[in-house]
Amino acid sequence: MTHIDYIDSFYKHTMVPALSPLTLNGLVQVDVCIIGAGLAGLTAARELLKAGKSVVLIEGNRVGWGASGRNGGFVSDGYAQGLGALERQLGVAQTKALFDVSRLGTNYVQQAVSELGARGVRPQEGWLRVSRYSNEDRLQRDIDYFNSVYGTAYGYWPKERVREHLVSELYFQGMEDPEAFHIQPLNYALALAQDIRQRGGQIYEGQQARSLEKSSGHWTVRCEGNGHVQAGSVLLCGSAYMQDLYPKLERAVLPVATYVMTSEPMAHQLSRAIRYAGCIGDTRRAGDYYRLVEDSSRLLWGGRMTTRRSQPQALASMLKKDILSIYPQLGDFGVDFAWAGLMGYCLHKMPVLREMEPGLWSATATGGHGLNSTATIGMLAAEGIAGLSDRHRLFEPFDAQWGGGPIGRMGTQLVYWGLQMHDWWDEWRS
Ligand SMILES: Cc1cc2nc3c(=O)[nH]c(=O)nc-3n(C[C@H](O)[C@H](O)[C@H](O)COP(=O)(O)OP(=O)(O)OC[C@H]3O[C@@H](n4cnc5c(N)ncnc54)[C@H](O)[C@@H]3O)c2cc1C
Numbered sequence: 001m002t003h004i005d006y007i008d009s010f011y012k013h014t015m016v017p018a019l020s021p022l023t024l025n026g027l028v029q030v031d032v033c034i035i036g037a038g039l040a041g042l043t044a045a046r047e048l049l050k051a052g053k054s055v056v057l058i059e060g061n062r063v064g065w066g067a068s069g070r071n072g073g074f075v076s077d078g079y080a081q082g083l084g085a086l087e088r089q090l091g092v093a094q095t096k097a098l099f100d101v102s103r104l105g106t107n108y109v110q111q112a113v114s115e116l117g118a119r120g121v122r123p124q125e126g127w128l129r130v131s132r133y134s135n136e137d138r139l140q141r142d143i144d145y146f147n148s149v150y151g152t153a154y155g156y157w158p159k160e161r162v163r164e165h166l167v168s169e170l171y172f173q174g175m176e177d178p179e180a181f182h183i184q185p186l187n188y189a190l191a192l193a194q195d196i197r198q199r200g201g202q203i204y205e206g207q208q209a210r211s212l213e214k215s216s217g218h219w220t221v222r223c224e225g226n227g228h229v230q231a232g233s234v235l236l237c238g239s240a241y242m243q244d245l246y247p248k249l250e251r252a253v254l255p256v257a258t259y260v261m262t263s264e265p266m267a268h269q270l271s272r273a274i275r276y277a278g279c280i281g282d283t284r285r286a287g288d289y290y291r292l293v294e295d296s297s298r299l300l301w302g303g304r305m306t307t308r309r310s311q312p313q314a315l316a317s318m319l320k321k322d323i324l325s326i327y328p329q330l331g332d333f334g335v336d337f338a339w340a341g342l343m344g345y346c347l348h349k350m351p352v353l354r355e356m357e358p359g360l361w362s363a364t365a366t367g368g369h370g371l372n373s374t375a376t377i378g379m380l381a382a383e384g385i386a387g388l389s390d391r392h393r394l395f396e397p398f399d400a401q402w403g404g405g406p407i408g409r410m411g412t413q414l415v416y417w418g419l420q421m422h423d424w425w426d427e428w429r430s
Pocket residue numbers: 035036037038039040041058059060061062063064065066067068069070071072073074075076207208209210237238239240241242243245258259260302340341342343344363364365366367368369370371372374
């Protein structure tokens with residue numbers, strides 16, 4: 001039995017009962033062993049089971065304990081890397097093919113939530129992205145371009161409409177994506193885990209995978225304690241939390257910390273500031289994102305990024321300052337929960353989905369845009385391993401290239417600060 005608990009977050013506070021944890025003892029033989037029970041590993045496990053494979057999931061902590069159970073809960077199409085950068089690298093046709101599979105990920109989450117009757121997930125549609133400087137022409141041009149080339153249904157919001165819904169003088173025009181939605185992500189992960197168990201998949205929690213060994217025709221995964229798994233294929237889904245298991249991948253995935261907090265219940269104050277039920281974010285390159293939760297009584301707010309692994313003491317007051325700079329009318333309010341999580345980023349800001357060597361696969365590094373893309377890469381990895389399709393090859397341009405170690409981390413931090421400066425400059429000029 002594992003005694004590892006979830007971090008103290010709003011999601012833990014509102015979680016449905018978790019699975020009773022199982023401990024791995026001795027040898028288990030299966031078709032596929034997946035390491036990491038975040039949303040990537042869980043989706044892949046579910047899809048492999050549907051394809052008739054036997055599956056073991058090894059989780060060092062608890063199901064959804066990593067980024068998957070700590071994030072903002074925004075589900076939308078696309079990737080951490082922007083479409084403009086992808087178009088420059090790959091051209092429009094290949095970018096469109098990648099975007100289309102990212103949309104499958106969004107649909108997957110929506111369908112799974114409804115098929116599983118997932119309790120406590122509470123999907124809520126819509127994503128309003130607002131500009132912090134007057135940006136009418138550019139925004140309309142972008143919307144027309146995305147809708148015509150990528151088949152999205154983005155809508156334009158003039159400044160007056162934005163300010164009716166988000167009462168802040170810092171906001172100007174907006175763009176709404178009606179197909180995006182938000183969820184309680186930890187409960188979604190738990191619903192997937194429940195389904196995996198019901199389909200005969202084995203999930204072992206509190207069980208770090210310590211080594212990978214290849215012998216004729218199979219891989220052996222040794223875990224702490226005396227448990228080990230023999231499998232025809234292994235799928236690595238440990239993201240930023242994986243260490244000392246497969247260095248080639250770990251060196252490529254930079255751990256980047258980001259933060260979320262939830263206010264105390266304050267429905268009355270919030271009704272004077274935020275009147276939009278979906279996801280809200282600004283178009284800053286290094287932006288804030290937030291939403292109302294618990295029947296619009298609390299504010300859940302995410303923002304900031306750092307390559308430091310430690311959680312700053314002043315996290316709650318730092319985020320509160322960000323909130324009050326936009327909505328001073330909220331006045332002084334209490335913060336009930338504040339937490340950090342690690343996102344796994346590669347330098348190319350795209351997932352690493354590939355067969356690293358025969359029988360050893362990776363589906364990881366979805367960065368800050370993982371709720372749809374973990375579903376995408378989980379699905380495509382399962383199809384690849386089961387030999388059902390080779391759609392994973394769409395991700396071939398994104399190798400597990402070395403992230404630059406401490407210098408790479410410093411570079412990432414500098415890029416983030418650079419983005420902040422760009423944002424301030426745009427706002428100052430407007
Ligand atoms: C604070 C925050 C806010 C975010 N907000 C959003 C958002 O609103 N929308 C969005 O799309 N994305 C968001 N993201 C990104 C998204 O959460 C991630 O991209 C996604 O959850 C990654 O899922 P994963 O399964 O790849 O990794 P994780 O969820 O991190 O799971 C990895 C798991 O692997 C386990 N593990 C690692 N190594 C081992 C080992 N050796 N043995 C056993 N187990 C191991 C870990 O314990 C962990 O549970 C956010 C991320 C954070 C941190």
